Amino acid sequence: MQPAVIAPKDRLIVALDLPGVTEAEAMIARLGDSVSFYKIGYQLGYAGGLPLAQQLAKSGKKVFLDLKLHDIGNTVARGVESVAKLGATFLTVHAYPQTMKAAVEARVGSGLKILAVTVLTSYDDGDLHAAGYRLNVSDLVEARAQQAKVLGVDGLVSSPEEAASLRKIVGHQMNLVTPGIRPAGTATGDQKRIMTPARAIAAGADYLVVGRPVTEAADPKAAADAIQAEIKQALA
Numbered sequence: 001m002q003p004a005v006i007a008p009k010d011r012l013i014v015a016l017d018l019p020g021v022t023e024a025e026a027m028i029a030r031l032g033d034s035v036s037f038y039k040i041g042y043q044l045g046y047a048g049g050l051p052l053a054q055q056l057a058k059s060g061k062k063v064f065l066d067l068k069l070h071d072i073g074n075t076v077a078r079g080v081e082s083v084a085k086l087g088a089t090f091l092t093v094h095a096y097p098q099t100m101k102a103a104v105e106a107r108v109g110s111g112l113k114i115l116a117v118t119v120l121t122s123y124d125d126g127d128l129h130a131a132g133y134r135l136n137v138s139d140l141v142e143a144r145a146q147q148a149k150v151l152g153v154d155g156l157v158s159s160p161e162e163a164a165s166l167r168k169i170v171g172h173q174m175n176l177v178t179p180g181i182r183p184a185g186t187a188t189g190d191q192k193r194i195m196t197p198a199r200a201i202a203a204g205a206d207y208l209v210v211g212r213p214v215t216e217a218a219d220p221k222a223a224a225d226a227i228q229a230e231i232k233q234a235l236a
């Protein structure tokens, strides 16, 4: 399968991890045309972010709802049906077989794409072992990617550290969406599996999710523009 054509500007997804709609709208206004794709997760989603997601989608921006669904299959399916009405491009679920199967079946006929979260980018091998897993990060990411592929999931969320090996497993059949992006010189924070924007694109990531390095920058628009320039250069 040929790689899908993704507009370079759409490859940067800015995470609107902000306390409320007022702050999110102010950030969106500051970023202006520099950003075309936004992610809404727990913090904003539980503070009025879903109507904002609908408005953003209607205004022509792309929206990634990072709700990381995980429940019994029926509940996941009904949740996906509700989310599909909001106009978002991506929705995350955790990469458990029942959950992925229910989500994929429920999104049929909508424009919504399901992304499976493989192993959170704040986890390393020690964190997985502490959580009771016997596999290390790379083995668990790969096992979950294989299952996601078989189940027809549209894309994977992983660290860019796994992008190259995941591309070999899934080819261009699935989107690779990578948080854990840290431009040179920015704070790592709670992320453990990180790469710069340029290295992530070179490793095969389709989309880069960036939160604090943009939203907490002294000049968020300049920070976003610098990442966009790094992405373009890595693609050239």
Ligand SMILES: O=c1ccn([C@@H]2O[C@H](COP(=O)(O)O)[C@@H](O)[C@H]2O)c(=O)[nH]1
Pocket (backbone or CB within 6 Å): 015, 017, 041, 066, 117, 119, 120, 121, 122, 157, 158, 159, 179, 180, 181, 189, 191, 209, 210, 211, 212, 213
């Ligand atoms: O494995 C994952 C899955 C999701 N995320 C989300 O991405 C952003 C990253 O924000 P930064 O401020 O750039 O660290 C955040 O919304 C996470 O919930 C992730 O980091 N890792």
